[in-house]
Each structure stands twice: as C-alpha cells, then as structure tokens.
Amino acid sequence: MARGLRFLVLILSVASICDAATFNPISDSHRSAALELFTPTDGSLKSLEETFEALRTFEVLGIDKKSEIKGYTCPTVVDTLWSPSSALKDLFQALRVNGVLKCELNDEVFAGIASRLKDNVKDANSLLDLHYSIGSLKLIKGQTAEVDVHLEDADGIFRAIKALSQSDGRWRFSSNNPESSTYAAGIALETLAGVVALASHDIDQSLMDTLKQDILKLFDGIERYDDGSCYFDEKLVDAQGNWGPVSASSSIVRGLTSFATSTPESLNLPGDRVLCLAKFFLGIGVPGNFKDLYHQIDALASLENNRQVISIPLILSLPSSVLSVTRKDQLKVRVNTVLGSAVPPLSVKLMQIFTSGSKDASIIDQELKFDPETKLHVLDALPENVDVGKYIFTFEILLHDPEHKKIYATGGRTKVSVYVTGVVNIDQAEIAILDSDLGNVETKKRLDLTGENTIALSANHLQKLRLTFQLTTPFGRAFKPHQAFLRLRHENGVEHIFLVRSSGKNFEITLDFLGLVEKFFYLSGGYDIQLTVGDSVMENSFLQPLGYLDLDLPDAPEKAARPPPQPVDFSSKYGPRAEITHIFRSPDKRPPTELSFAFLGLVLLPLGGFLIGLLLLRVNLRNFPSSTLPAFFAISFHIGIAAVLSLYVVFWLKLDLFTTLKALGILGISLMFTGHRTLSHLASTSAKLKSA
C-alpha cells in the first residue's frame, strides 16, 4: 500500500507535461456512474450503510431517488431502531439513513436509544464503538429536540479518545491494537467533533490546543504527487482490502470539516493543502466501485459545504486544451467549485506562456473576458507570439471581493498545458538521384506531398538519393515535427527508417548508398519509398508513398550479415493442408482375353492331334487283363491316376497345398499298390508270351 496509487500518478503524469495538469470538476459522468453503481439489487440495497452512502452520494450529486429508496428502507430503519438488541453500528447507520429519509418515528424511540448509547459511551474502549455511540447521539440531536443527549463527562470522553492518538497524528482503533491508521484519525476527529457538539459545557482549552497540534502533525505526513495533488496514505488494510488512500483521505476530510464546524475557532489550515486534497479527489476521475465513489463525493462535498471554516477550493479547468489555429479556437477557461457549482465574482488572468521544453516564458498578464451566458472566461485571440506548438499557460484567479480571499482557496497560479494546432505548409518537395563523387544531379523529380506521387527511380550503389522539402507553420515560421521518417521497404519486407533532419525550414536527407550497402544487406531490387511527417500540433500529419526505387547493389560477400527473418504469415501454419491421395501400384499389363482364349485353343490343339493320332494308330485295349482280380487292380490303378489328376484340378480350384499333399499321400499309397499289381501282372503276361 505504501506505493499506493502509483497508477494514478501514471495517468496524471502521462496526461500532463511538467506539473501542468487539468482537473475537471464533478460532472454528469459521475451522476451516471452513481446511478449505475448504486442500483438496488432485488429491490433493496444490501445494508443500511450502503443505503446511507447511496443516499448521501445522490444528495450531493442532486439525483432525486429519496422517495424511491424510502419505500423499502424505512421499515428496516424502524425495525433496527426499535429492536433493543441492535448492534451499535446498525443503530448508527439506521440513524444516519433516518437523518436523510425522515422515517416516521416518535421521540420515545430516540429516548430509549439515547440512554442506551450514553451507557455505552461510558464503558466503551474502542474507537469505533465510541464513534458509533457519539455519532448516533449527535444524529439524535439533529433529528429531535425533545431528547436530552448532552454528555456530562465530555472532557473524560475527549481524553479517552485522545489517548488513542499517536505521535504522528494518526490514531489507533483501540488501546490493545498497536497499529495506527490514518482512517482512524479521521474517525477520531469526527467523534471528537461530536463530543464537542454534545458537551454540556465547553471542552478544556488545553485539550483543544493539543488536538490542533495533532491535526497539523497529520498534515505533515501528507503524500504529494507531481501534479500538485496530495493525499493521506493508509498503511493498515482491513480484511476486505477496503481502506486505501481514497477512504483514508476522505475520512480525514470528513473528520476535519466536522471538527472545524463544531468549534468556533479557526484551524488555520493553509488553503493550498485543501486545494491539493481536492485535486486528489478530482484526479481519481470516476471510480468504479461505489465505496470509492461515495468517499470521493462525500469528501468533495465536505470541502465545498464546510460553512467556510476551512477554505473552499476553486478549480480552474479548460474545456479544451487543444486549440486549433485553423478553426480559430478561443482560449476558454472555466472556474468552478469542486462539485461544479457557481463561484463568486472573479476574473482570470493569463500570466505567462511557457514554450514546452524550454524555460523561457513570455509574460502576458492579460485578463480574460467573462461571458456570463456560458460562465466561461474567454481570451478572444491568442497572443501574437503563440504559433502552433505545445505551451504551458499560467493562469491566476483574482477574486473581486477581498473578503472572499479568506474563504476560497485558489492555489495561486495554475499551470495548464495547451496544444495549439494548425495546418503546416509543405513546399518544394523534391527527390533526386545524385552521382556520388561530383554530386551531379542525374534525375530530379518534383513531388506534391499533399497529393499522390508515383515516382519510379533507379540507382546503383555509387549514387545517392536526396529528398528535400520545406515545412512552415501557418505564421510562416520554421516547423520541426516530432516525426519525419523516410522509409525504404524492400520487396521481401526488410524495412529501413531514416530520420529527416532540418535546418531552419528546410528538410533534407541524402542517402549515400555506398555507405549503406551493408545496412541494406546487399539486397538489390525494388524499394518502396514512404515519407511520414507528423506532430501532435500538426493537423495535416501524413504518410505518403512517394514511389519506387530500383536499387542495384553489388553481390553480397560471403561474410555479409543476413537480413533479419521476417514474420511469417500464420495462415500457412493454420490453414488446411493439401490433400494427399495414395497412388496405388498399377496392375500388370495383360493381353486381351480373346488372345488368351485363342492361345488356349492353340494349346488344346495337340491334345486333339494326339487323340486323332491314337485313332489313326487304331489303338485297342486288348491287352486289358481278362481275369477278375487283375482287372480290378487295373481299373483301380487308372481310377487312382484319374483321382490324382483330379486332385490337381481341385488343388488349382480351391485346395491348399497341405490338404492336397495329405490327399496325395493316401492316393499315392493305393496308387503304388494297385500300380505295382497291375504292372507286375502285365509284366508276367508279356514274359509268358515271350517264353511261349
């Protein structure tokens, strides 16, 4: 937390130059944010505390939602106040809500609560308990005159609270809690203000004096930002992380204003402290959570409506800090209170104008005209020496009534950074290719930097490229833009940027390609030429493609640096890939079936020839055995051969080798047996014939 709100510094410091920052008073964006953040969920707000915060914020911002909230909140308030067992905090919140809503309650309730609270005050030992009790009593005092709420032992209570204060002006929440908190200091001050208001007699003056010292010590510990705002930091964080600088500062402001209002004496707080706190709350902008919004709005409201016990801050703001010379914008200044309400008669003076970035100031001391209709202070024409550029204007607020000087804090001089913009004239633009050694102009083309240019140039490494142009402000002075780039982009995406430098109005850049070959990675080929000129005060900033340069550079030596890799297009990585289909092996070439059948016929022919031959030979079967047994064996033998041959056919048709071999084995054995018998019979027959 110690480094809290650094982000805020960041926003503010980025938006500002030096310590010139603009703070705008509360506006409609706060109103719409409030309505958005305090929307009741399921018909009612979460707690009485939240309801009060919402009511308070709406009240300050001037949003009328009271009657709407009253409907569903009053029953809860009445319940809480009637119930004897309500916690102190709830009673306090209920009374706070009742203070705004004015629910129907009788004095009897208040009397009951008051006596209970008084008892509580006597034996309370924590700051919050005292805060709730005394706060409640004070609220009862405000809501009814009938109940006696005066504290008898005001000095004692005052001392009890004072006992919790620390040497640095901060407070502890209770005597057995050693950690001190800034938030608690605000609570304590508010409580003490309550004690003073409820006391039946005046508080001891010495006590008041020491308290004032404490307050001043507290302000010594204030933290400051560069932009002139300051805040109270909070070291202690509660379990929900709710206490930050906003709530701490807000609590202090609330405590301070209520304490200051309750005593007749002045606190003598310097006005600039009040102003810088106000700037802090305005610098937050529109907070996104409703606690912060409440703290912001409540603190600003306390600062504004403090019955003039501490100075009321006045905020000077510019509706527009970007002024265009071409549109002849007038310098307008608005002075408001923090909540954006009207201010006493005053005038605004433009004191000094600093040129940004330099210390010299021109002293103007010119009063701005007040326009009662728009409530703006207007400077008719910008001072003559203000050309386009960045400036810091110093304003001073002069209150017409000298009495008001004590009431309002104007913070002396206010610095505001202003941008004066205009159209810059561009003239005499020329692009030329020069010969390196003599500087002779090879080709020269005029350019129109406000229109389109398509120039085609070609050069080699012994030549130079020269670009010249002039920039002048609308008032005819030299203008130096922040951005003046010449960009050469090679076809493959490698880009080179050169700053175009100026002397007076003239801008000139000469690219000597001989010295640049290394930088260009020896990449020959087409380069696109682009010129970019821009500045925050130049209304016609531009990016102009000038044309095309065909550059002929020598070949890269082996050790030359490679051009940096260019980012690849991710579509190649993420797109679908080309489909792949497998190319199957093509089947072997086959002759046409007719040919096969023709050959089949040819192959079968010899068998026919064989059969015809047999017939011609007049073959007979006379040798076939005539007796029964040999005939049987002979028939079996031939059936066997036929079976083996058929087996081969079946093997060809469907059988596998193993089945075939098995069958062949069985057939073979019988074939061998029958064959042996048949052949031996035939042999014996022919032997008999021979011997016969």
Add this chain to the structure above:
Amino acid sequence: MRNLKLFQLSLIFFSSIPLLPILTLAFSAENPTDRRILVLLDDVSLKSSHSIFFSSLQSRGFDLDFKLADDPKLTLQRYGQYLYDGLILFAPTTERFGGSLDLAAVLSFVDSGHDVIVAADSNASDLIRNIAAECGADFDEDPSAVVIDHTSYAVSDTEGDHTLIVSDELIQSDVILGKEKIEAPILFKGIGHSLNPENNLVLKVLSASSTAYSANPNSKLSTPPSLSGSAISLVSVLQARNNARVLISGSLELFSNRLLRAGVQRAGHSKKFDKSGNERFVVEVSKWVFHERGHLKAVNVRHHKVGESDEPAIYRINDDLEYFVEIYEWSGTQWEPYVANDVQVQFYMMSPYVLKTLSTNEKGLYHTSFKVPDVYGVFQFKIEYQRLGYTSLSLSKQIPVRPFRHNEYERFITTAFPYYGASFSTMLGFFIFSIVYLYSK
C-alpha cells in the same frame, strides 16, 4: 466479549481458506474454463478504476482473488497444487513480486497449462518486460517511449499529445474476438512491442497503424525509433503448445473504465462512436484467454472396414475403411458440436500416405472413408488440427497394415488360361496315354 466472538469468527474464516479451492469448481479437462484467478495489482485503486473489466469476469463466474503485487504472502501453489487457474498481472511497475512469486514461478505456471493476462504500461518494470519477452513479445527498450500516432489518434479536447491512439487493425479470428465484429475502434495508450519472428506461437491481436511509432513524446528523436509502423503490436496473444494462453498488452489503461466508457472519434473521420470498442475487445479476448472459447476436444475415435462395424486389429492393403471422430468445442458452460470443414486425417507412416479432409454432419461427428495404401507396415491415424485461436488437437492411433495372404491373390487369371489349358491337356493326354500304352496291342 464482542471482540472475542469476532476473533473466533475470523479464526474460523481464515482456517477455512485453504479448503476453499477444494470446494470450488476447478479447472479440468472436462470443464476447461478457468475458475479461480489471481489478480495482482500494484495499486488498490486499480480495483475500482478497472471495475468494469473485473465485474464482467465475476459475472461470468470467475472467482477473482485480488492481491497487491508486493504482498509478502503471495504464492501460486501450495503442496505442489496450483491454487489458481489463471493470473492477471495488472502490476506494470512492480520490480519484484512479494512472496514466492517470481519470473520462474510465472513461467512454470504457464508451462503447467495455466493462463495469464499481462498488462504493461509506460515505465513497465524489467520483471514485466521479461515475462513478456519469455512469451515472445519484446517491449520497446526505451522506458520513456510510448506509442504515438499522429494520424490515427483519438480526437480529444484535453489530450493533445496523440498518445491516446485508436486502432481497428484486429486479427481476423472469430474465435479470439467473437463472432460479432467489433465496430468501434479501440483506444490504446501505452507502450508497443514487437513479436519475435522466430516464435510462431505468438500472434498480434491488435496492431498499430502504419504511421505509428514508439518514442518519447516529450523529447526530440535523435535516432530512428526501434519500433514503427504496423510492425508495432499493441496487444498480442500466445497459445503455448500445452494450450496455455497468455495475453500481453502494452497498455493497462486499455482495460480501464475510463477507456471502456469513453466515446471515440478517430482523427480525420467524422463518425463519432458513443463507446469505444475496448469493452467488447477486452471481454472477448478475456473469454478466449480463460478458455471460454476455442477449446476443442476430440472423442470417440473409431475406424472400421466399410460394411463392418467392429474395429479390426489389423488392416490388409487395399482395404476400404471408414474413420470417425467427434469434435466438440467448449462454450464456457458446455460442450457444443464443433463445425468446420477443414479437419483432416492423415494415414501416416513416416510421412502421410493419405491426407483427407473429413466431412461433418454438423453435430460434431466427422467422417471419411478411404482405401488403405498398398504399402504394408505400422501406420497411424493422425489428426493434427491447428487452427488460429483454437487449442490444437493432436490424436494418433496406431494400426498395422499387412500384405495379401497367399490365398488372397487373384486366381483364374484369363491371361494364364493357355498355361492352365496346357497343363490340363497334358494331364488328360497322360491319362489316355497311360491306358493306351499299357493295354494297346
């Protein structure tokens, strides 16, 4: 007495904190949206200045745990278990995190598949720069440089330095930015970065216009800016190989209520938008980062021969097969069918033999059929689905392919009929000859 009670209550509350992560719905494969997110701030006020972004996350069911970046009790894991599913680093200036959190812890958080949003700003600390650099985004090294654009800036009455720039050069991706086009331009105020060209996982989501450059607006330029033109990335995302997602933004204000609510008018254009595109942009991008979109799962991978329904253990070459896979996309609350026409399956052995686009029935089922190549070996069905913004799908299923068996070759080839005829006629001739030879007289 009351204090004592309070103490007791708080004791119960704090002792139950370690139990909370167990009770809450956690990140899982079936429910990939993140649930618990640690938000590190370098300033408490960010909670309120960026409340719209945070409340949009909370309203989508995220459990945000806000901590200061230098909180000494900071830790991402306890007993080896991560306490959070996501991390939002809104602490651009933090030089060191408190507790046990450091660069290595953040990187291992990403390495274990968790998501991170990192927002830098001008004066970003080295720590934040290093985290971004590890993700492939290099911020401009000049600490005072911011992105300036004199042509494409937001017209404003109060900010004249053209550092509040507008850009509508968004990545073309429905999954990252939502289906609805973001009409209004996006306001940006911060620093630019360039993407490492060698890192192909990181993508430019929002880039600057070609006139932008990165420089210190308050000092004159002495050297050309290191970053310029549309090479400047304003917001980038990274999807790691483990599908962890990281968002890198050069601007913390991009997420702020101020810019979310601001109206925007681009310089030189007359059209004024009532509201910038920032809210849509940050909400949509955060949906993507925290896996409410673009998270795919593939289930029920099946394949079989055409005409059969059982998955075989092996295919034969030249078989016709059918391949099915179901792909669903997580919508943040449930799995919805993923519809695309570019899901491809590969039949892969060393290199893809077949690469085919799957057809879908629009209900999540993808299907194709093809012929097994005539090469045998151990193949894989492979789906390598990488699409911009989607989590990558990488499936592979191994399947062997065998050649024909001896009896599966073609029989009775016509061309061979002369040979068959020759054999059988010889056999017949032999049979007749054997009879004639034996018994003829």
